[in-house]
Every structure is written in structure tokens, then in C-alpha cells.
Amino acid sequence: MRRNLYVSFMIPASTSKDAFDGLLLEMNCRSALVYGRLVGRTNSYELRYSDHDPSLDLVRRILQRKEISWSERLEVRYSDSELLALSYLIMGLGTVPVGYGGPRYGTEYDLENACRKCGTGAIQTSPLFVRPSDLPKRGVICQTHSCEILLRGDLAALLTQEQSGEMELRRVHASTDHRPLDWFQLIALCTMPPFSESTTGVVISDQCPECNRDGYFDTPTTPRQLVYCRNDMNLSAEPIVANTHECFGISRLQEPFSKSFLASPLLLVKPQMLSFMRRHRVARVGFEPVFVLG
């Protein structure tokens, strides 16, 4: 596990290069500079340190003395072998989302057991309709803005062959003429219990008062770390993929329904999904740990 602390700040564009080089030298962070660019009239910089680097106190003192405001962000990175030892992982893509899924292009949902006020908990009943032009020309996996994870046909076939366990790979259809596409949506068939209060790096904002299930967000400063109590987990089978009970974003039911937005659960997977993705050299798929206590 590697813990990095990123320190971000801006300095006036009028600062000379020599003065800035001097500042970096004083901060003892020449090698820690990971990011710097001109943004408008100010220079925005990000420095990376190990979170117990003794230089950090010095950096904070210097920034304070120079009256430069800054923010800090902690990042925790786990090795594959650490992740493979856990029960579940969060799977996501470190790529720019492609197009929109959700109800926008006519995908149908069963709202019977969903929240009547906001729609959270709606179950997708039809194929996902997406604009074919939104799908990547290269690459075998992508994620929409509404967080559906899509696998190209050849990768979906390999996953079906090599993995057994509760999940569905549902063929994606074109929003334009409803023809089937060579992409499949990875769908979890079960939902985890609510996560434990020990979970960190997740905040609640503008949550629906009826269902208390949407309105979850990541925080920019603290890494997301989901924790479950083993006693709460009464899953009948050990699913290879599962949705979180909590949904990220704010759900809104609108008329027509295609204008609605449904907050998205996170997709949890068994670590064998990590092995599968690595074995087939699928790039940019990210995995975060989920901790089960008790």
C-alpha cells in the first residue's frame, strides 16, 4: 500500500521563474512536482509527497508564511496482490466516460419497487440504448456518464467462458434504430446491504428524504474506503458482481421519463474480476478495496 499526499496551490502569474524555482527549492520538492500549468492568470501546481514525508510540515509552513492558500488530497494505492486478498473490490474505469446510458435514449425501467419520489432503485428491464457514435472505436471496455460498464463482444464472450457466478451480460442496442450492437452491459443481479458507518471518503448531500438512498458523493480530500460488517451480509450466493445499496449522484424523476436521472450504485466485484482483466491485458480498469469486518 502506498499513501501519497498531493498538495495543490496557485501562485500569481506575475511570480518570476527564479522566484518560483526558489520556492520549490525551499520546499525541498523539486522531485515531488507532478503537475504545473498556467490557468488563466494564475499558475496552478500540484506536488506529490509520501504522506509521512518530513518535508510536508516545512511545505505547509512556507505556504502559510507566503500567504498562499492550498489544499491537500490523500491517495492510497494498493498492489494487485493486496487487492486479490480481499473479498470484494470496487471496479471502475479510469477513462473519460462515453455518452449517456440511463433513461435518456428510451431504456426502460421497472419503477414498482423504486422510490416514488426520486426513482432510486428502479430496475432496468430493457436493453441499454446508447448512441452508437458514442462508443469507442478502439478498446474493449468503456463506462457511460451514467456509470454503466460496457464490454465489447469479444471480451464479454471471454468473461462468460471463464467466470461463473451471478451476473448478466446484456446486449446493448442502438438508440438510433434499436439494432443490437457488439457491446454488452455488465449487470449485477444483487445488491449489497448498506455499508457500515466505518466507511470513509463518502459524503451525503441533497439526499432524497423518502428513500435516503441517493445523494452519495466522493470527497476530493479523502480516499473512498467502503466497509461492510460481515454480519450484515446475508447474500444467498457469492455473486461475482454486486451493486452497492447506496447510489451516487442525485436521482430526479421527470416527465417524460427519458429526462429523468437515476443515481448509480457502485459496482462491486470479486477479486477474480481483477485477475481476469489483468490476464487479458485490459487497460485502465481500476480496482479499489472493500473491507469486510467481523
Ligand SMILES: [Zn+2]
Ligand atoms: Zn428517493
